[in-house]
Amino acid sequence: MQEHQDDEGAKGATGVDGGGLRSTWKQVTTRLRARARLRRQQATRARSQRLKYATPEQLAYADVLDIGVRIGRYLLAGTFILYVFGFIPPKVPLSELPAYWSMAADEYSNLVGVGTGWGWLALVGYGDYLNFFGIAFMCGLTIVCYLRVLLFSLRRKDFMFGAIQLLEVIVLSVAASGLLGGGP
Amino acid sequence: MRLSVALTVLAFVAMVLTSEPAIAGSAMPMASALPWWAWVLALFVVAFVLGIVAVVAGVGGGVLFVPIVSGMFPFHLDFVRATGLLIALAGALAAGPNLLRAGMANLQLAMPLALIASAAAIVGATIGLILPDYVIQLALSTIILGVVGLMVIARKSDNPEVPKADALSAALRMHGVYYDPFSGRDIEWKAHRTPQGLALFGLIGIMGGMFGIGAGWANVPALNLVMEVPLKVSIGTSSIILSIANSGAAWVYLNHGAMLAIIAVPSILGMMLGSTIGVGLLSRVNAAVLRKVVIVLLLLAGVRALLKGLGV
Numbered sequence: 500m501q502e503h504q505d506d507e508g509a510k511g512a513t514g515v516d517g518g519g520l521r522s523t524w525k526q527v528t529t530r531l532r533a534r535a536r537l538r539r540q541q542a543t544r545a546r547s548q549r550l551k552y553a554t555p556e557q558l559a560y561a562d563v564l565d566i567g568v569r570i571g572r573y574l575l576a577g578t579f580i581l582y583v584f585g586f587i588p589p590k591v592p593l594s595e596l597p598a599y600w601s602m603a604a605d606e607y608s609n610l611v612g613v614g615t616g617w618g619w620l621a622l623v624g625y626g627d628y629l630n631f632f633g634i635a636f637m638c639g640l641t642i643v644c645y646l647r648v649l650l651f652s653l654r655r656k657d658f659m660f661g662a663i664q665l666l667e668v669i670v671l672s673v674a675a676s677g678l679l680g681g682g683p
Numbered sequence: 684m685r686l687s688v689a690l691t692v693l694a695f696v697a698m699v700l701t702s703e704p705a706i707a708g709s710a711m712p713m714a715s716a717l718p719w720w721a722w723v724l725a726l727f728v729v730a731f732v733l734g735i736v737a738v739v740a741g742v743g744g745g746v747l748f749v750p751i752v753s754g755m756f757p758f759h760l761d762f763v764r765a766t767g768l769l770i771a772l773a774g775a776l777a778a779g780p781n782l783l784r785a786g787m788a789n790l791q792l793a794m795p796l797a798l799i800a801s802a803a804a805i806v807g808a809t810i811g812l813i814l815p816d817y818v819i820q821l822a823l824s825t826i827i828l829g830v831v832g833l834m835v836i837a838r839k840s841d842n843p844e845v846p847k848a849d850a851l852s853a854a855l856r857m858h859g860v861y862y863d864p865f866s867g868r869d870i871e872w873k874a875h876r877t878p879q880g881l882a883l884f885g886l887i888g889i890m891g892g893m894f895g896i897g898a899g900w901a902n903v904p905a906l907n908l909v910m911e912v913p914l915k916v917s918i919g920t921s922s923i924i925l926s927i928a929n930s931g932a933a934w935v936y937l938n939h940g941a942m943l944a945i946i947a948v949p950s951i952l953g954m955m956l957g958s959t960i961g962v963g964l965l966s967r968v969n970a971a972v973l974r975k976v977v978i979v980l981l982l983l984a985g986v987r988a989l990l991k992g993l994g995v
Contacts, residue, residue, distance in 0.1 A: 552786025
């Protein structure tokens, strides 16, 4: 019923009857509001349908992941364009890369003077290392998703899953810290 | 989505437009024969094709990428393995939201297994960066040939009957319900043999981290055949486990400086673009034939890795 009324509102707002700029603007905003309301209702319906097959924390995890992947994708493509177009000069010139990419990682790091761990962070001013920002973002996304569902577990006093989630955050954070061999 | 495709194409065009000849006296004989951009362009095309093939044949991108690219390109295996991990990670992360929302992946099932797999993958990645190249090549060839064997002999069980969940899977709430569009009904499922499953995921994590080949090829049989989770939920949950475990291993490679943006980014973008097109081709391509092609490709790549490892 509500949806029908919204449709009516959206349809009614489409006709511009010469009421001047103000009335046109009013009709446009009414139509946009009706559409937004409809979208919200559809989203709510879809979410309640999904809850049959997925828990609220699973949906929350999916939402955070969805937003993160979108940001990460643009970050990767955007920083790569800045790098290859030469908008930001690289640490290692593109033309010299064939001399380096057949070396072992340790050998390359020593030769270029990058170091291990988070040493690359000091070099994000260079085009090639700016790309690491997008890569690190993608690698760190899971930690953010876990922190989101950890809140659910703590709120529900689900200590078993809370402990599993906390342990996972610790494991991934230790890996991210660079303490394992490639420390800063 | 359209914007990301446009950015990918723009990045691809940028590579061609900004091309310069390679410097003289390059360390790599193969690299000196071609300018840098030709290798990167070829890498993008190969990743794009592998992205299509991986989706249609139902295998992970990493398992195809590492043996094929390490055999065809002059890049060091460290960079190829790190990129393989990133490809598998990017694909799994991108697929995650829809799988989780549709109930095709189960987070409660994934989390305990992913905890073991991610810790093991970090250990595997650390070991992989310490071991000599020839050992990695030999082990990689063994794994790839093992994957070929698994692809040939592994059976599948769409909706296995689990009479009784074991105590651990009941405690960890490893059960759920999913909608099967083919039968048009909701299917309830539960897992069992949880301790065996956890042990297997430890082993799979080490291999995935060490070789950067992702682990979907092993995750799915472990979930479906050992823990007897329905096939569709196994495939979806495998992707979530992969995204979690590979995150940990990828950090190890990143912190060791085993990443080159010029190798990693075109590969990820090419694979993502290829996967998008592959999904559209799913209904039009004979997946069974393509799967046989993939088996032959992997067999060749495995033999090539074996010969490289033996110094032949």
